[in-house]
Amino acid sequence: MRKTWLLILVLLFSAAWLQAQSSGQASGKTSGVTTIQGCLQFTDGHYRLTDSSGTVYQLSNDANKLTHHVGHEVKITGAPGVRTVDTTIQGAASSAKEVPVFKVKTVTHVADTCTPPAK
Secondary structure, three states: OOHHHHHHHHHHHHHHHHHOOOHHHHHHHHHHHHEEEEEEEEEEOOOEEEOOOOEEEEEEEEEEHHHOOOOOOEEEEEEEEEEEEOOOOOOEEEEEEEEEEEEEEEEEEEEEOOOOOOO
């Protein structure tokens, strides 16, 4: 009977330890959240934000949040990510490339107008 209780105690401790490990990993995923600010544009079928230094960010996720802010200065909270794009040419071998994107979480209006820096 004593061995049974000891085994149950070890199993409960192990389960609690694994749960704590899982929680720690999940919270680490949100540590990459950041905010960028700049001029929001829609070109070539993609939303892009150009900041004051001229850095251009291709945006992904929640396009419905972005539509009403095109041509405005905005602050966008989110995290860097990667999008895989099919680059296969008809009749050739299959190919793809990874494109860096900024995954949009929230959009905050800053000003009604903006002028993206010259290229």
